[in-house]
Amino acid sequence: MQSLFKVVIQNYPSQLLDRAVAQMSTLPGVGRKSALRHVLYLLKQPAEDVRAFADAMTGLREGVVYCKECHNISDTEICSICSGTRRDRRVVCVVENVQDVMQIENTGQYNGLYHVLGGIISPIDGVGPRDIEIDSLVSRVSRGGIDEIILALPTTMEGDTTNFYIYRQLMRLEHADLRVTQIARGVAIGGDLEYIDELTLGRSIINRTEFTA
Amino acid sequence: MQSLFKVVIQNYPSQLLDRAVAQMSTLPGVGRKSALRHVLYLLKQPAEDVRAFADAMTGLREGVVYCKECHNISDTEICSICSGTRRDRRVVCVVENVQDVMQIENTGQYNGLYHVLGGIISPIDGVGPRDIEIDSLVSRVSRGGIDEIILALPTTMEGDTTNFYIYRQLMRLEHADLRVTQIARGVAIGGDLEYIDELTLGRSIINRTEFTA
Numbered sequence A, B: 001m002q003s004l005f006k007v008v009i010q011n012y013p014s015q016l017l018d019r020a021v022a023q024m025s026t027l028p029g030v031g032r033k034s035a036l037r038h039v040l041y042l043l044k045q046p047a048e049d050v051r052a053f054a055d056a057m058t059g060l061r062e063g064v065v066y067c068k069e070c071h072n073i074s075d076t077e078i079c080s081i082c083s084g085t086r087r088d089r090r091v092v093c094v095v096e097n098v099q100d101v102m103q104i105e106n107t108g109q110y111n112g113l114y115h116v117l118g119g120i121i122s123p124i125d126g127v128g129p130r131d132i133e134i135d136s137l138v139s140r141v142s143r144g145g146i147d148e149i150i151l152a153l154p155t156t157m158e159g160d161t162t163n164f165y166i167y168r169q170l171m172r173l174e175h176a177d178l179r180v181t182q183i184a185r186g187v188a189i190g191g192d193l194e195y196i197d198e199l200t201l202g203r204s205i206i207n208r209t210e211f212t213a
Helices: A015-024 A032-044 A047-063 A098-107 A134-142 A157-171 A198-206 B015-024 B032-044 B047-063 B098-107 B134-142 B157-171 B198-206
Strands: A088-095 A112-116 A148-151 A179-182 B088-095 B112-116 B148-151 B179-182
Touching: A015 A032, A015 B047, A032 A047, A032 B047, A032 B098, A047 B015, A047 B032, A047 B047, A088 A098, A088 A134, A098 A112, A098 B032, A112 A134, A134 A157, A148 A157, A157 A179, B015 B032, B032 B047, B088 B098, B088 B134, B098 B112, B112 B134, B134 B157, B148 B157, B157 B179
Parallel strands: A088 A112, A088 A148, A148 A179, B088 B112, B088 B148, B148 B179
Antiparallel strands: none
16 A cells, blocks of 8 residues: 555565565664664665674573573673672662663762663563562562662552552561561652643642752 | 763673674664663574574675666676566666665666666775776666666765766767666655655756646
8 A cells, every 4th residue: 555645665676675664663763764774874884884783682692691680781790789888788679661760860860779670561472470570579688788668660550459468568578677668659859830741740749848948 | 081971881791792782783773772772682583593694694795786787786707687588778877885776776767787886986985986886887878779878866966977088088988879868856756845855856856847747
């Protein structure tokens, strides 16, 4: 089907090109047109550069290690955060994935450890509590030395479910001093009240904090 | 430097990840954040899928062939368009690159052959007439059998320069019957006059065509 206003590139002059574009367009958010642009860009580069590109992808996939403690991506058995000597080992922040760790690290506001779940509970996607790193979190806490668990999961139904499940599992440990907290939700800094959703705005009023001048 | 409103992910927990993201972000229009998303997506795929992805890129770069006749990407020495038996071999459309061939092919309105220059004359970028496939075009025309050259280069100063250079070279051949044409420029179909630039609108009035009901 061809429309007058949008022509979709589909006649590739080469099987090799077709295959490369098909592979490139498997990447999230990359359509056939961007994929073609990317592939033709690679085609113009020296062969050794394209090989370096390809090797970086397979090298990562085949060489990647996950930290035995927090399940973050790592080059070593225990990641640089978990083995860091200046980290506060009594606080563990629970996040969905590796990006979240990087995002929080980049704030420069957190000095504790992490626990990467590798997903959140989602019955629709067939992800149950056993499919993500909840048991390892509970056993980590049960070994002692942790005073606070900060829940930093998304504010979705799945995130809330996962939060609740983790909370219940942790309460079973009868670890009297354990604090379970969650990150503050509210109006973003620089965010305009006019464009904020009512749920967030409502929550930001309920959870208001003392003004300090 | 960290800004309050935009946090750039820069602390990669793994050298392998860092390298993969660096490579991914060399693609045109892919920033560090998209690159990270692409790479983490690949990381979640089976190892053989990532290998297939990588192989498709190196396979294209190392196995690609350019048609000896028109310089389009091809799997064979002479591409499927140049070797097509139902093509009008008397008309050759001159384009800047491989995408342009695909775009024109997708219109379904053209049945002639192509000539891919592989660039346009651009003194700023150090691209001269000898760096692109102009000589091969001239020698192709001089061998005879071509009645019309359609110039379909971009309407930029570089495109105009290249058009003019090609025109002058072809005129030297003293090929009496050769027509040199260029694709129609005007208001796009579905385009609103209100938002069109004055140059295009002016040109579309000068180059008006007979109305056929």
